Amino acid sequence: MSGTPPVVLTVAGTDSGGAAGITADVATIGHLGAHAACVVSAVTAQDTTGVSAVHPVPPDIVAAQVEAVLGDLPVTAVKTGMLGSGEVVALIAERLGHLPLVVDPVLVATSGAVLGDEEVVGAYLEHLLPAAAVVTPNLDEARTLAGHDAPPEELAEELAGLGCAVVVTGGDEGGTDWVAVPGGSAVPLAHEHVDTANDHGTGCTFSSALAAALAHRPGGGRLPDADELTAAVRRAAAYTTHQLRAGSGWRLGRGRGPIPHIPPATETEEIA
Known part of the structure; x- marks a missing residue:
């Protein structure tokens, strides 16, 4: 790589099993040609079978980490994961x-552990989603944020009414993401669905790849236009699909294994 890379900041929790959270974010951002800075918002004790303990980092320590990064590095884009408290x-x-802010509203872990209570959901709706460039909930998270059940395309359009673009990811529901921008209709973006149990950290990987793609935009700016957003979502989905496929034969852990965070093969490097 030549030249100075863009800086992507991730604000998220740790995963002691190395599959999700900060671990997934930093590796993904680095693989895709950006420098990863990080702010730890929660410390978890977890493995592939579940989360056994969560310690939210005090807000003043989170703030101090943010100020340390902003005071020294030219942050181009931000990705958030588990935030711990309202x-x-x-x-x-x-x-x-x-800044261009990609919000992965981590509310429930792959294992089913609740990582965001009603206070956190309310804070997302009141504060973070209106400030975000893109929000990337899976279907369950989109239902929780909207407060009701509905098809993914309707949920994407409803949440986009808060002023952010929305990508309701397909995940276990199939190989289609639904993308909506404020005031627009949701558009389906199909991608390959990889049948694998090694998917712990998929949402973190996708949202980090999306933030990296936005950081590489030539024009910059806080909000991507519809074409930039579509291109970035396709790149992030392609990267995530490749990683899922690469790890489909792994045998790590007793539960849902990790999505790989080993650099992609040479033939896929153009994804970045």
Whole structure:
């Protein structure tokens, strides 16, 4: 790589099993040609079978980490994952909402552990989604944020009414993501669905890849236009699909194994 890479900041929790959260974010951002800075918002004890403990980082320590990064590095894009508390959600919206902000609203772990309560959901709706450039919920998270059940395309359009673009990811529901921009109709973006149990960290990987793609936009700016967003979503989905396929034969852990965070093969490097 030649030249100085763009900086992507991830604000997320740790995963002691190395599959999701900060681990997935930093590896993905680096694979896709950007420099990863990080702010730890929660510390978890987890493995491939579940989450056994969560320690939210105090808001003042989260704020100090944010200030350390912003005071030294030219952050081009931001990705958020598990944020731990409603106070931290509001803090991130206030301090980082001026940047292209990709929000992965981590509310429930792959194992089913609840990682965001009603206070966190309310803070997302009031503070973070209106400040975000793109929000990437899976179908269950989109239903939780909307407060009701509906088809993914309707949920995408409804949440986009808060002022952010929305990508309701297909995941286990199939190989289609639904993308909506404020005031627009949801558009389906089909991609390959990989049948694998090694998918722990998929949402983190996708949203980080999306943030990296937005960081590489020639024009920059806080909000991508529809064409830029579509191109970035396709790149992120292609990268995530490749990684899922690469790890489909792995035998790691006793539960849902990790999506690989080993650099992609040479023939896929153009995804970045």
